[in-house]
Amino acid sequence: MHIPDAFIPIWQGAIYWIIALVFIALALRWARNEMNEEKLPLVAVLAAGIFALQSFNLPVSMGTSGHLVGGALAAIILGSPFAAIFILTLVLIVQAVLFGDGGITTLGANIINMGVIGGFVGYYTFKGLMDITRSMPVSVFFAAWLACLIPSLACAVEMFLAGTFPLMEGLVAMGIYHAIIGVIEGFVTVAAIYLITAARPDLVDTNVNTPAGA
Amino acid sequence: MMDNKTFIIAGIIVALLIGVVAVFMASGDPDGLESTALVVQGQKDLTGATPEDAEIEEDLSGKFSYSAPMPDYSLGDAMGQPGGIVAIVIGTILAFIVVLGIAYGLKAAGKTAEQNQ
Numbered sequence: 001m002h003i004p005d006a007f008i009p010i011w012q013g014a015i016y017w018i019i020a021l022v023f024i025a026l027a028l029r030w031a032r033n034e035m036n037e038e039k040l041p042l043v044a045v046l047a048a049g050i051f052a053l054q055s056f057n058l059p060v061s062m063g064t065s066g067h068l069v070g071g072a073l074a075a076i077i078l079g080s081p082f083a084a085i086f087i088l089t090l091v092l093i094v095q096a097v098l099f100g101d102g103g104i105t106t107l108g109a110n111i112i113n114m115g116v117i118g119g120f121v122g123y124y125t126f127k128g129l130m131d132i133t134r135s136m137p138v139s140v141f142f143a144a145w146l147a148c149l150i151p152s153l154a155c156a157v158e159m160f161l162a163g164t165f166p167l168m169e170g171l172v173a174m175g176i177y178h179a180i181i182g183v184i185e186g187f188v189t190v191a192a193i194y195l196i197t198a199a200r201p202d203l204v205d206t207n208v209n210t211p212a213g214a
Numbered sequence: 215m216m217d218n219k220t221f222i223i224a225g226i227i228v229a230l231l232i233g234v235v236a237v238f239m240a241s242g243d244p245d246g247l248e249s250t251a252l253v254v255q256g257q258k259d260l261t262g263a264t265p266e267d268a269e270i271e272e273d274l275s276g277k278f279s280y281s282a283p284m285p286d287y288s289l290g291d292a293m294g295q296p297g298g299i300v301a302i303v304i305g306t307i308l309a310f311i312v313v314l315g316i317a318y319g320l321k322a323a324g325k326t327a328e329q330n331q
Contacts, residue, residue, distance in 0.1 A: 001245065001246055001247045002245075002247070003247065004272075005277055005278045005279055005280060006272035006273065006274055006277050006279075007251075007272075007277075008277070009276045009277060010276060010277065010278050011276075013278070028320060031316075031317055031320045031321075032320040032321065032323070032324040033324065035317065035321070037321055040314065040317055040318060040321070041218045041221055041222045041225075042221075043313060043314070043317055044222070044310050044311075044313045044314035044317065045221065045222055045225030045226065045229070045310070046313075047309045047310055047312070047313035047314075048225065048226055048229040048230075048306045048307070048309050048310035049225060049228065049229040049232070050309070051229070051233075051305055051306050051309035052229040052230065052232040052233035052236065052302065052306050053229075053232055055233055055236045055237075055240065055287055055302055055305075056232060056233075056235070056236035056239075056240050057236075057240040057241045057242075057243070057245065058240075058241055059241040059243055062249070062260070062261045062262065062263070063243055063244070063249060063258060063262060063263040063264030064243055064244060064245065064246060064249040064264070065240075065241035065242075065243040065244070065245055066245055066246055067240075067245070086313075086317075087313060090309065090312050090313050090316065091309050091313075093312075094305060094308050094309050094312060095305070096282070097282065098282060098283060098284055098304070098305060098308070099282050099284050099285065099286065099287050099301065099305060100280070100281070100282030100284075100285040100286065101282075101286075101287070103278065103280065104278060104280045105277070105278040152246060152247075155247060156250070159250075164251070164254075164273075165250060165251070165254045166254060169253065169254050170250055170254060172260070173249065173250040173253045173254070173260055174246060174247070174250050176260065176261075177246035177249055177250065178246050181245075181246055199215075199216050199221060199224065200215060200216055200221055201215070202215070203221075
């Protein structure tokens, strides 16, 4: 759901950029103050992995394909939505500037959708479900699924405001496609968390292995 | 348990493998946003296949335009899949370096600020 330059007027893109910059500033503050220095290797490896996985489009039927976004993965495994904003912002900048995947004026909107909304939805859905179900894979799967679906609906609203999509048609199509793409997001996120936990359990946020409050 | 160096090397190798396999195996179908654009433009049915000749119409008035050096994760049609592999490898390693560099820089700057207090 990388929005290209052609889909949003410059002035609206500027508004999304301003909002995004506020969250980027908060994410940089998180990285400076909260990010444990021992987690630096995981943060950087996650960026490389999320970049690579985002290039892997899988067919999801209906003439459409989709790939992992990674907001939920970063937020859950590092224990903060700001981790997702930090990593996704930098990955999205590399994609837009070097590969034309997502626009420059629309980069703010893409950071808001995939980094901010994806990160917050993924993290808090995971925390809430973990309290209720006490099951890491179930909580992660649904958190990642929602962290794909909700940003796509936000994207549809932005497309409506930009005059690019009609509201209902855009919401329905974006919702249907990303409800299926979200299944990829769910499975890949669960698999990645198992893999990273097996390799380095000490780097994974404690909420992943022990339900909050337990 | 893996040490940091092994973890980083293993992580980058896994990422590079995923990226290289993607060059050969990734689906060329439009993504969710592109498909939606084709649907609202009447070029594709909501649940149907994407027609071969479907192309997103872009209204560029009042919009910004930018030409990326490696558009669509390729070095152009002439370079084909090897070009795609080069693009993905550059992108994956750059994502790693940029994130590590900025994270490390922020931590270093934070420490200097603490010492000066």
